[in-house]
Amino acid sequence: MLKFRSQHSLVSSNLTIQTKEMIQRKNNDTCKEISLYVHVPFCVKKCLYCDFLSFNCEKKNIERYFEALITEIVGASKVYKDYSVKSVFFGGGTPSFVDSGLICMALSTIKESFCMKKNAEISIEVNPASAIFDKLTAYKKAGINRISIGAQSLNDEELKKLGRVHNKEMFLETYENARKAGFENINVDIMSALPDQSFDSYMSTLNRIVALKPQHISAYSLIIEEGTPFYNMDLHLPDEELDRKMYHATKAFLAEQGYHRYEISNYALNSPEKETFECWHNKVYWKRGNYLGLGLGAASMVENVRWNNTSDFDKYITIFEQVRNTDIFHDVINEPSAEGKLKQTEKDVLHENIEFLDKKSRMEEFMFLGLRLIEGISIKEFKDVFNCDIFEIYGPVINKYTDMGLLEYSIDEDYLRLTEKGLDVSNTVMADFLID
């Protein structure tokens, strides 16, 4: 894509642009890449199946949160000044629940303080009930170029049972508005295996959504997590057979409609012109790229160190109220040391669960994260990264699951991936890639 653009600049013979681009490219080439996740932990109300960090709260506290968030962004940008940002993702909670000005302010702070890559993917999750046209326009204007709409279902009965605050009409309106606001990269989240959901009902949701031709569809089946209201409710859930039927029908139908599956639950519209509509940000997680989580409870991995921010709202706010406008960021924000490892100072109460990944953990992650992608992992890359042959480490496991028809690999074509059957039971296979 870059190459194509460069040629384009040459053709246009606009020297100024060309020079500027070359400088930009030079910077980007020398810079290491990083992705940013920004957590917005607010919702009108929590859905009955949700176990993410979110809650409703007063406007005043939301504003205090964004003040703290912006302070964190500025502080972090100083620590990660050698990195250029490849993608930004506003997730939640419901980012569209809060005033769009707050989101735009956070994004502009990122753009000002971090070194941004050209054409960085900037996504935001929105909820049909709260994403009114004005908000969507504001997002677009601020530079957000990808919208993710949580539809889940287009059956109002099903939506009600999930505890969603929107209905089918609201979704269709929001989708229309997003198009009108100028978004050309839209994702729609849908769920299968919902309480009392029939196969036909699920397929009609899928049909209606595909008719809209979104660039990306996330389709996942409902998982009842402990600690959610659903966990203790007497639900009539589709059995495993029906669940799988929906799941397999999704793949077949979407393939027919011009979508390709690139990850267990993610599908992108095939695009002849553009490189891809696959979500860059999402792939960073599976390919173990650097990502920095900003905001309450956000998870990070930079240079093989994982950690997460505190999940304590008051604590999070207090930390940044204390350090605002001072120069002690380095006491609060961890700083990568010479070896790329993190030094945590005594005063750092923001970061928790800091884990330096040793070679064993890195190999494990390489496998169980990489295998989530349909393309699988590269055998050659494994060797390059870890300096040893993948079969030396995982030979018996690979052979066991290849024999069972759950894994397949090719040395010549350089892949190891889950088969169709393997994807259905990926946890079983992945668990075996953990080393004793």
Next chain:
Amino acid sequence: MDQSKIRNFCIVAHIDHGKSTLADRMIEKTGVLTSREMQNQVLDNMDIERERGITIKSQAVRMIYKAKDGQEYTFNMIDTPGHVDFGYEVSRSLAACDGAILVVDATQGVEAQTLANVYMALDHDLDVFPVINKIDLPSAQPQEVKDEIEDVIGIEAQDAPLISAKNGIGIEEVLEAVVKKIPAPNGDVSAPLKALIFDSIYDSYRGVIVFVRVRDGFIKKGMKVRFMATGSEAEVVEVGYFGPGRFIASDELSAGDVGYFTASIKNIQDTRVGDTVTDCANPCEEALPGYKKVMPMVYCGLYPADSAHYSDLRDALEKLQLNDASLFYEPETSQALGFGFRAGFLGLLHLEVIQERLEREYDLNLVTTAPSVVYKVHKTNGTVFDLTNPTNLPDPSEIEYMEEPIVNGEIMVTTDYVGAIMQLCQERRGKYLSTDYIEQTRAILKYELPLNEIIYDFFDALKSRSRGYASFDYELKGYERSELVKLDILINREEVDALSFIVHKDGAYERGRKMCEKLKDEIPRHMFEIPIQASVSGKVIARETVKAYRKDVLAKCYGGDISRKKKLLEKQKEGKKKMRQIGNVEVPQSAFLSVLKLDNTD
């Protein structure tokens, strides 16, 4: 020592009737120990015994008692194991005594074990006198119990001391009764040494410590002695008495005495219970009667849950065997369970005790295969062999016929439950012999029962069907020809050797069906369908299926929270580690244990 001042006796009782407590009180009263020194129960020094309220290894203690007649008497109290499994050991302990105290619970009266123990004591020509214990309990019925003892057992009981061992009531009376009612020994001090071994333990410094009752002659340090049954000889290093919880060395033991000696003996197998010790220089003419080599009645496979602990298990068994000559084991390999041991026990309780000691004292995690009795296999080529592991059963075409061990069982039960218990015995292929009513509300049912029908869960079934009111006692009668088949269990079409067992052909279907049902619940779903089959001679007689799971995937994996995903996978992997691999199927350890208790599923 003057034999007229010695009293050698034991206490017999049904389990929980207060034998150990009475022993403790007697030791206290005779002043050998102060109350402060007393452990709760001096005789039972092993944790398991205390918890279960039973005594496994017999031990003895000497007490000095100053009687009302002003004389000082030496009491040797020999403790007997309280369970049917240890019948032979009990008989040898009794043979070392001249009399017995019978303890009967004033609230429970005579029980099956009471009877069995008393008859055994009487068989050994012991003078038995009863004491009525727990008289301070509100539900005590001392007079009824006295009458019952006279009616049922036929021994004088009207002057039986009424005591509470727990609260120290009437203990003095018991001590006086010992002096008056237990006969003094009457051995010949000048005759050649003749001593009965009634127990032995292993001490890592002194070697085997042999417990003996000297019948004739004397034994002292430096003497060369011979064990008449095993033929081994040794030079005596030390002799002495049993103090409570310790050994007290002395110059010699002479006729009538009970004590111990050491002779640098390394192997406990050389000092078999029931053997006679004599002087090499001046041997007695014939050994004391009653010696027999005890044979294990029940066998099972013992495997470490983690195969890496095989050598730990071997070391532990070796150590346990030092103190338990009746424990037998040899290495064995199972396809399903890997390397382990086939171990032989006197009975199911013995098995459970050993299993528990291995797990508790040696911190081992074990998988035990279904217990099996010893079958006699008569082959078509005329040879006979003892089958201890069902896996080794030859092809049916090579078998002429098989025999199984049969026991004479006595079940004492209140009349309300006679019907239920008779039905149970019927189900267990029992052959009814007789019903004796010992009083209006209680009866003794006599049955011949195949041993393999009572080693699994008979005691549990007996308890549940009689609401705890039945007690059971048995002794081996002999072997009888029987229509036996080997039931195999196939998991995903692979035979699991550790689950095979021998069963009567009429019970094969029922048992096979129950096992399949149980295993179906125990085996987790896999990525493929798993048939569980029970088969006899290659013919499937029962089948269950563990359906395949079709989904094991975390669809949503959000916000880069990888640690959570990893934890989930780790948990999944950890769960798998506790499984046994059989072909492609992971079988939890619990599956091997669950099939032992099939009656509970009813």
